[in-house]
Structures are given as structure tokens and as C-alpha cells.
Amino acid sequence: MNGSNNGDSSQLILALSKGRIFEDTMPLLEAAGIKVLENPETSRKLILATNDPNVRVIIVRASDVPTYVQYGAADFGVAGKDVLLEHGGEGLYQPIDLNIAACRMSVAVQAGFDYEKAVHQGARLRVATKFVHTAREHFAAKGVHVDLIKLYGSMELAPLVGLSDAIVDLVSTGSTLRANNLVEVEHIMEISSRLVVNQAALKLKRERLQPIIEAFERASQTASQA
Numbered sequence: 001m002n003g004s005n006n007g008d009s010s011q012l013i014l015a016l017s018k019g020r021i022f023e024d025t026m027p028l029l030e031a032a033g034i035k036v037l038e039n040p041e042t043s044r045k046l047i048l049a050t051n052d053p054n055v056r057v058i059i060v061r062a063s064d065v066p067t068y069v070q071y072g073a074a075d076f077g078v079a080g081k082d083v084l085l086e087h088g089g090e091g092l093y094q095p096i097d098l099n100i101a102a103c104r105m106s107v108a109v110q111a112g113f114d115y116e117k118a119v120h121q122g123a124r125l126r127v128a129t130k131f132v133h134t135a136r137e138h139f140a141a142k143g144v145h146v147d148l149i150k151l152y153g154s155m156e157l158a159p160l161v162g163l164s165d166a167i168v169d170l171v172s173t174g175s176t177l178r179a180n181n182l183v184e185v186e187h188i189m190e191i192s193s194r195l196v197v198n199q200a201a202l203k204l205k206r207e208r209l210q211p212i213i214e215a216f217e218r219a220s221q222t223a224s225q226a
């Protein structure tokens with residue numbers, strides 16, 4: 001079921017996650033003339049009003065944004081490439097890389113662990129990650145045997161307490177790795193956030209959505225060139 005929410009062609013719902021994606025999306029929304037009236041960091045509301053009575057923002061977990069958009073509970077959303085790779089992107093139109101919330105996905109180990117030697121010796125590595133699909137594909141392409149351990153947070157802890165040999169996680173500045181005596185040993189890919197649109201909404205609400213999509217695209221290109 002990929003139908004758009006409530007059938008009202010004038011109403012739009014945007015799915016966002018709290019934190020960096022929310023903050024980085026605000027200038028793009030403002031470029032489209034839309035201003036969110038409440039801050040999710042201080043408000044406990046999960047549905048936020050905007051200055052446009054026909055546009056609302058819902059606050060969901062980052063990993064749930066594609067699901068809300070896929071099933072039409074939201075018309076469009078902003079999700080990281082990491083989340084979209086795990087989700088698979090089914091039922092989603094992904095028109096723009098917004099060049100926001102940029103970071104990288106990397107393999108990291110505890111300082112002193114000889115990752116290269118372990119890989120070359122054909123050792124079976126235990127790898128803790130939230131990004132099981134991406135990690136599986138990465139190590140399979142390298143011919144490295146791994147046991148993947150699914151975690152939802154505090155990834156850096158896993159090698160420190162012997163749960164895993166390595167982790168696959170998002171890295172921005174690397175400060176959390178350094179603070180926990182971990183080092184990056186392999187770069188997997190660059191990550192940024194994309195606009196995702198429900199395919200049914202794109203047809204039924206094109207008149208409302210298209211100007212917003214175009215404003216997002218212009219603003220994201222301007223920001224990336226700044």
C-alpha cells in the first residue's frame with residue numbers, strides 16, 4: 001500500500017528526524033517559504049505546525065523516515081543515504097541529494113588491533129553495526145568472512161568489551177572514535193541526506209510538491225557551492 005495520506009491534495013506532510021537532519025533541512029524549507037513553528041528539541045509534540053496551514057512536519061526516528069514515506073503516511077521526507085541503503089528505497093522517488101548532514105561510513109577497530117593482518121590471514125571477523133546490509137555487501141566484495149552483530153547504538157563500546165573485532169559506523173569528525181581509543185581503518189562510502197517522495201503523492205500532489213522540490217534543489221546547490 002503506497003497511497004498518499006488522507007487523500008487531500010492540498011495537505012502535505014514532511015517526515016524528519018530530530019537533530020542534524022532537522023536543523024540542516026530548516027534553511028531548505030525556508031527557501032520554499034515554509035517555516036516550522038516549533039522546535040522538536042524543546043517541544044514534545046510529534047506533529048509540528050508550519051506557517052503554511054497545509055504543511056505539517058512529523059518527527060520520527062531517522063530509520064523510520066523511508067517507511068512513513070513509502071506507505072504514504074508522509075508525502076515526503078529527508079533521509080540519510082545510510083538509512084536508504086538499509087531500507088532498500090522501495091516505493092520511493094529520490095530526486096535530490098541535498099548535500100546536508102554529510103559524514104562517512106567507515107570500519108573502525110580498537111587501537112592496536114592489526115586489521116590488515118587479520119584480513120590478509122583470512123580470519124573471520126566479528127563486526128558490530130547498525131548497517132547490516134551495507135556492511136555485508138562491503139565485506140563480501142572484499143572477500144572477507146564476517147559475523148555481523150546488529151546493534152542500535154553505542155557502537156564504539158563493542159570492541160572495547162570484546163563483543164566485536166571491528167565496527168561499521170558513521171563518522172563525522174572522528175572525535176567519538178578517538179575518545180574511545182578506536183581508529184578508522186577503512187573508508188566505505190561518503191554519506192549525505194536525500195529528499196525522498198512518495199510515488200503516489202508525486203502524482204496526486206505534484207502541483208504542491210514540485211515547487212518545494214525545486215526550491216530544495218536550488219537551495220542545496222547554492223549551499224554546496226558556498
